[in-house]
Amino acid sequence: MATTSSAAKRRTGSDGSGTSAGSDGTGTNGEPDAASSSSRRRRFILPLCVLILCAVALISMAAGRYWVPPNEILRILFNEVSALFGGDGLVRRTWTEQEATVVLDVRLPRVLLAFLVGAALSLGGACLQALFRNPLVSPDIIGVTAGASFGGVLVLTLGLSGGWMVGGAFGFGLAALAGVLLLGRLGGRDNAMLMIVLGGIVVAAFFNALVSFMTYLADPYSELPSIVHWLLGSIAAASYDKVLTALVPVAIGALVVLALRWRLNVLSLGDDDAAALGVNPHRSRVLLLCAVALMTAGTVAVAGAVGWVGLVVPHLARLWVGPDHRILLPASLLLGGTYLMLIDTLSRSITSSELPLGILTAIIGAPVFVVLLARSQKKAALS
Amino acid sequence: MTVISRPRSVPGNPEGNPEGNPDGNPDGNPDGNPAGVAPLMQATDLGFRYSRLRPWLFRNLGFSLERGEILSILGPNARGKTTLLKCLSGLLAPREGQVHGANGIGYVPQDHGAGPSFSVADMVLMGRTRHLRAYQTPRREDHDAADAAMERVGVAGWAARDYSQLSGGQRQLVLIARAVASGCELLILDEPASALDLNNQSRVLGVLSGLAADGMGIIMTTHHPDHALHVSRNALLFVGSHDVRWGPTDELLTGPALSEVYGLPICTPTVGTLSGERVIAVPDFGPSCRACPVPEAVGAPLAELPLHISSRKEHL
Numbered sequence: 001m002a003t004t005s006s007a008a009k010r011r012t013g014s015d016g017s018g019t020s021a022g023s024d025g026t027g028t029n030g031e032p033d034a035a036s037s038s039s040r041r042r043r044f045i046l047p048l049c050v051l052i053l054c055a056v057a058l059i060s061m062a063a064g065r066y067w068v069p070p071n072e073i074l075r076i077l078f079n080e081v082s083a084l085f086g087g088d089g090l091v092r093r094t095w096t097e098q099e100a101t102v103v104l105d106v107r108l109p110r111v112l113l114a115f116l117v118g119a120a121l122s123l124g125g126a127c128l129q130a131l132f133r134n135p136l137v138s139p140d141i142i143g144v145t146a147g148a149s150f151g152g153v154l155v156l157t158l159g160l161s162g163g164w165m166v167g168g169a170f171g172f173g174l175a176a177l178a179g180v181l182l183l184g185r186l187g188g189r190d191n192a193m194l195m196i197v198l199g200g201i202v203v204a205a206f207f208n209a210l211v212s213f214m215t216y217l218a219d220p221y222s223e224l225p226s227i228v229h230w231l232l233g234s235i236a237a238a239s240y241d242k243v244l245t246a247l248v249p250v251a252i253g254a255l256v257v258l259a260l261r262w263r264l265n266v267l268s269l270g271d272d273d274a275a276a277l278g279v280n281p282h283r284s285r286v287l288l289l290c291a292v293a294l295m296t297a298g299t300v301a302v303a304g305a306v307g308w309v310g311l312v313v314p315h316l317a318r319l320w321v322g323p324d325h326r327i328l329l330p331a332s333l334l335l336g337g338t339y340l341m342l343i344d345t346l347s348r349s350i351t352s353s354e355l356p357l358g359i360l361t362a363i364i365g366a367p368v369f370v371v372l373l374a375r376s377q378k379k380a381a382l383s
Numbered sequence: 384m385t386v387i388s389r390p391r392s393v394p395g396n397p398e399g400n401p402e403g404n405p406d407g408n409p410d411g412n413p414d415g416n417p418a419g420v421a422p423l424m425q426a427t428d429l430g431f432r433y434s435r436l437r438p439w440l441f442r443n444l445g446f447s448l449e450r451g452e453i454l455s456i457l458g459p460n461a462r463g464k465t466t467l468l469k470c471l472s473g474l475l476a477p478r479e480g481q482v483h484g485a486n487g488i489g490y491v492p493q494d495h496g497a498g499p500s501f502s503v504a505d506m507v508l509m510g511r512t513r514h515l516r517a518y519q520t521p522r523r524e525d526h527d528a529a530d531a532a533m534e535r536v537g538v539a540g541w542a543a544r545d546y547s548q549l550s551g552g553q554r555q556l557v558l559i560a561r562a563v564a565s566g567c568e569l570l571i572l573d574e575p576a577s578a579l580d581l582n583n584q585s586r587v588l589g590v591l592s593g594l595a596a597d598g599m600g601i602i603m604t605t606h607h608p609d610h611a612l613h614v615s616r617n618a619l620l621f622v623g624s625h626d627v628r629w630g631p632t633d634e635l636l637t638g639p640a641l642s643e644v645y646g647l648p649i650c651t652p653t654v655g656t657l658s659g660e661r662v663i664a665v666p667d668f669g670p671s672c673r674a675c676p677v678p679e680a681v682g683a684p685l686a687e688l689p690l691h692i693s694s695r696k697e698h699l
Contacts, residue, residue: 133499259518266512268499275474276490277565278513323499326520 045321049334056338060345061107068099076103110238113246114344115337117235117303120250120295122336125310126317126329127257127292130268131285132196138310139296142196143203147176148300149231150207153214156227166245170297177293179203233304233358235344242302249298256291257329264325306358308365313339315372421484422447423569423600430479431463431470439624440466446619446629453591453601455611458621459645464604465573471602472571489562493573494555503557504542507533510564532564536590552583559590570594572603576610588614608636620644
């Protein structure tokens with residue numbers, strides 16, 4: 001954050017002095033007022049994102065079939081945290097045992113899981129969109145989700161445990177990615193990006209066929225229901241175990257992507273520019289793609305295939321904060337987590353029986369994406 | 384018809400010697416350095432082809448470049464000019480020969496359209512990437528270097544503007560500032576002045592001349608012989624894959640040589656000499672062009688002579 005704000009200060013500073021360039025008719029000066037107001041806006045973006053996140057998390061924990069007042073939620077959470085540090089009994093017990101159970105055992109893991117999945121998918125989408133210089137790319141479009149789904153279904157069919165789930169999802173997600181990259185090579189240097197996107201469609205179709213084959217083979221009474229429900233994408237069965245299972249791969253992948261946030265700016269200019277600026281585009285790309293595959297596999301392992309989040313949220317974030325990944329990446333992460341929490345709250349509130357998450361993200365995501373696409377044509381967020 | 388005023392002595396080379404020979408160091412010792420000081424860049428017997436099955440793009444290519452010198456590279460499309468630039472800047476390894484003294488190179492790729500909507504300041508800041516570790520974001524010193532580069536190239540006034548909204552000439556200047564920000568002592572540019580209007584061509588060339596006057600070495604490709612004659616002492620001319628000539632621009636870029644390269648009758652007559660500085664006119668190519676006095680060029684004081692182009696018919 002320190003770098004960001006100093007960059008913003010600097011930008012406003014250089015504005016007043018640099019009037020020499022625009023005086024000869026080739027260009028007009030930047031408007032200092034607009035510049036300083038935009039940099040001031042940039043500084044408040046991330047705190048604002050965190051604020052929205054907290055508000056949505058609170059609503060998400062309060063809402064549902066059993067309403068828990070937000071002030072009680074805060075008390076329960078504060079009591080738990082203070083208990084961790086040995087300050088037991090700091091908060092007067094005003095809540096019922098039932099409320100504590102609902103908040104701590106049911107809704108908190110669910111909110112955490114929704115945040116993790118949404119944040120990972122959205123961050124992965126933002127990263128891929130920069131790498132491929134294409135706002136239409138997301139983890140599900142380049143085949144990673146399909147590969148990871150197949151890995152998950154394979155593990156479910158074989159009846160293995162949770163750790164295998166992450167391993168299987170990651171292994172096949174990576175295999176799908178490798179397939180896509182190999183197909184990308186067919187296109188040569190000029191068409192590499194197009195071939196990777198087309199390759200993603202081919203690989204996704206292939207792995208989806210394998211998934212269909214596995215469901216066809218599965219026992220219709222014991223295995224099939226769990227496979228189908230898992231494939232639809234759901235975090236209904238959230239637990240702290242699942243949160244931990246997802247946290248490890250997501251945190252590792254997210255750290256890599258966030259650490260390379262400046263590199264992503266350079267890579268988003270294209271391979272030629274990146275190489276000219278001293279960045280090896282191929283090595284950076286493979287590293288970042290692996291990080292995204294790891295994050296995606298982590299989410300697929302706990303929540304199944306949740307589509308559209310990685311496409312819509314980074315797009316929205318880019319329209320709001322601009323293409324600088326120093327801000328875009330954390331903003332995508334926070335907004336993605338918030339978005340999925342909101343969707344999850346809706347999915348268990350709007351009907352008496354729960355809707356699987358993947359259905360809602362697609363129903364909401366598709367039309368929102370069309371609107372964003374139309375708007376970004378005007379703003380030309382990416383070339 | 385292009386009329387160019389070309390000072391006899393280019394900046395950084397007070398005793399300029401246009402009659403130098405192409406095999407040696409044609410311009411003596413710029414900056415008054417003692418003989419034997421290593422040039423900024425020296426290439427010997429360079430050769431490149433993309434694979435064994437593909438023909439040589441160039442072979443036996445050699446030149447040397449002093450500080451403060453602008454080397455122009457001319458030749459038809461698809462002859463390997465960009466490939467040569469990539470070999471020189473280290474993005475490609477030559478198959479034959481060596482490039483010496485190449486450290487601190489800023490490469491400016493050909494302008495490829497708008498790109499993402501980064502601010503100009505961020506775009507220039509990206510030139511500092513080679514000084515940063517993979518996980519680092521630009522530090523205070525990087526911001527200072529980027530600001531200095533923007534001042535130097537004269538784009539500081541656009542710092543907050545959106546790069547993708549700039550015109551082609553403005554983008555080119557920003558890309559130059561980006562390379563300068565990297566702290567390079569040699570700038571390699573791929574067609575910096577193509578696809579620009581006259582005003583912007585002149586502006587980009589002016590910026591490059593200014594950088595050269597400060598001691599930076601510059602290598603650029605161009606499709607305008609007049610640009611080469613305007614700013615360069617030496618040029619490389621791609622005649623054929625085994626015939627890449629290096630020499631002083633006014634000896635190399637003659638009508639017959641350019642006619643041979645481009646397959647069109649071209650002549651580059653010398654119009655006259657005014658107060659020790661020469662005026663060279665490069666008429667548009669055409670079958671009937673011939674040396675002709677250009678009224679504005681002969682009479683006007685040299686300082687006021689712009690890069691001037693008028694239609695051929697007026698003068699023939």
